[in-house]
Amino acid sequence: MKHIIQEVFSSILENPVFDLSLIEKYFSKDYIQLVDHHQLNYDEFILHIKKLKEKVAEQKIDILNYAENGNTIFTHHTAKSVLKDGSIVRHKVLAEFTIQEGKIIGCDELTLLLEGNHTEKDLGSEV
Template identity: 40%
Template sequence: MKKTTQTVIDALQNVVCSPEHSEHEIALYFDPGYQQVVDGHRLDYREFIQHMALLKSQTTQIKVSVLSAVTEDQTVFTHHHVNAAKIQGEHCEFEVFARFTLSSGKIIRCEELTRMIRGTSGDRDLGGRH
């Protein structure tokens, strides 16, 4: 179970927090059939790649702080905060509750609820914008 949890935490740190957009790095953690649902909006693998590229183009730094993680079989639930510094100098912060499902060591699905704690109204969809 520790490996399953570590895969999710590593994906958050190495994909989301990395300042560089790398499809190769994404492919290390996410299955090509990956599906994500953010606040009711669906993204497939290709849209997730676009989402990550967009985040990298609009931010200078992203930090993820995992507050808690619970694992059961191939499912990892996390409660984490995301802080982003935008290119224009603004900052935004989100609270995220997420359920990650893994298969064969890769993330195949993520269902998340994201609440903006700080930021402008235009940042509200940053968790799933693509």
């Protein structure tokens, strides 16, 4: 399952271009994401990815550690984002992904701003 998460990180988050077909490929229409007390459904997640593409010029995700159990994969990763204004934001992320029938159906995530402007602390859930 780690390969699915790596593909999502590289093809959706690190890719500077918004591509709805990639979201449809990897995410269930029943997808729910909980991020720092914010809940996003599938449609709101699509808006979140669009918002990221508006704000972020470049993003790099590094998986520091992961664990798998049944249909669940937990990752400890960092996300370094270069915003379009040139500023850099770095987050530490702990995420638990649930996969059903080859698609991500849920994500329970905590993010911590490590570097950058405090106003970007909610970059992981912004719509």
